[in-house]
Amino acid sequence: MTRYEAKYIIPRSRVPEIRAFIRPFCRPDPFTHGDPPEYTITTLQLDDPYYSLHNAKAFEAVSRFKLRARTYGVAGAAPVFAEVKAKLEETIIKTRVAIPFDAWNKELVFGVRLPDFFQSERQEIDFLQFRRLAWEIGAEPKVLVRYIRESYVGTVDQYARVTFDRNLQYQVTGSWTDFGRSGLWRGMDSAEAQGFGLPYSGVVMEVKALSYTPVWVMDLVERFELHKSGNCKYSTAIWREGVFTGYPGTNAETEEALVNL
Numbered sequence: 001m002t003r004y005e006a007k008y009i010i011p012r013s014r015v016p017e018i019r020a021f022i023r024p025f026c027r028p029d030p031f032t033h034g035d036p037p038e039y040t041i042t043t044l045q046l047d048d049p050y051y052s053l054h055n056a057k058a059f060e061a062v063s064r065f066k067l068r069a070r071t072y073g074v075a076g077a078a079p080v081f082a083e084v085k086a087k088l089e090e091t092i093i094k095t096r097v098a099i100p101f102d103a104w105n106k107e108l109v110f111g112v113r114l115p116d117f118f119q120s121e122r123q124e125i126d127f128l129q130f131r132r133l134a135w136e137i138g139a140e141p142k143v144l145v146r147y148i149r150e151s152y153v154g155t156v157d158q159y160a161r162v163t164f165d166r167n168l169q170y171q172v173t174g175s176w177t178d179f180g181r182s183g184l185w186r187g188m189d190s191a192e193a194q195g196f197g198l199p200y201s202g203v204v205m206e207v208k209a210l211s212y213t214p215v216w217v218m219d220l221v222e223r224f225e226l227h228k229s230g231n232c233k234y235s236t237a238i239w240r241e242g243v244f245t246g247y248p249g250t251n252a253e254t255e256e257a258l259v260n261l
Helices: 012-022 052-058 106-110 121-137 215-223 233-245 252-259
Strands: 002-011 026-028 038-047 063-072 080-088 091-099 140-154 160-172 202-209
Touching: 002 012, 012 140, 012 160, 012 202, 012 215, 038 052, 038 233, 052 063, 052 233, 063 121, 080 121, 091 121, 106 121, 140 233, 160 233, 202 215
Parallel strands: none
Antiparallel strands: 002 091, 002 202, 026 140, 038 063, 038 140, 063 080, 080 091, 140 160, 160 202
C-alpha cells in the first residue's frame, strides 16, 4: 500500500478533544477492544550489524526502509506480520504478510524453501521481498518496541486512519522469537526520551491517508495547531539505550554501510 503519513507529538490531555473531533469521520478499528478502542503492538526491529537502517533515519536519507516483525496482544495470541516499510521523500510504501506465530524464526527468514501456509501469490511475493532484504543486509534482531495503540479508521474516505500511541517501551534483544517474554522493558515516552524539547511526555499521534489528504484532516491539523515531527520508535529506542549502555555509534563502517544500502 502507498500512502501519506504524518506524526505529531501531543500532550495526553489533548487526546479527548481530538477524539471528539474525528468522531464524525472515523469509527473504532474493528481489531481493537474496549473504550477507548485499543490493542497492544510488539515490534521486533531488524537491522544490519552496523545499524544502517537506523542511521538512514538519523541522516534523513531520502530513500530508506525498515525491516520488522510485528505481533499483537499477548505474545503467541496473534500471527507475526513480516513487514517492509519503505519511505521515498514523503511517500510511504508498506508491505506485510502474516506468518503463524510458531512458524516465525530465523530459519524461516534465511531458509531457501518457501513455506506452504501462504494463502495467495501476493503473500508469497511480499514474503520473498522481506526475505531478500533480510539476506541483503544480513538482518539481525536489535530492539523490541511495545506500546498501546488507540486506533480509528475513516468512514468517509477510501482510506484514512488516526492512531494514538502511548506507554512506549523498548528492550534490546538478540532473539527472533522471544517478543519480550523474558526481557526488561524500559520506558521511552518521557519528554526527555522523545527529544523534541517539549514540556510534556507525549502521545504519538499518526494520521494516515492515500496520496491526497482529506479535508477533515487538514481541518484537524489547523484546529489543534499540530506540527509534524519525525518520530521513529526504533531510533528513539536506540538513542534511549545510549543513556544506559552507550549509543552503538556512527563510524566509518556504519557510514559506508549506509552509502551502500
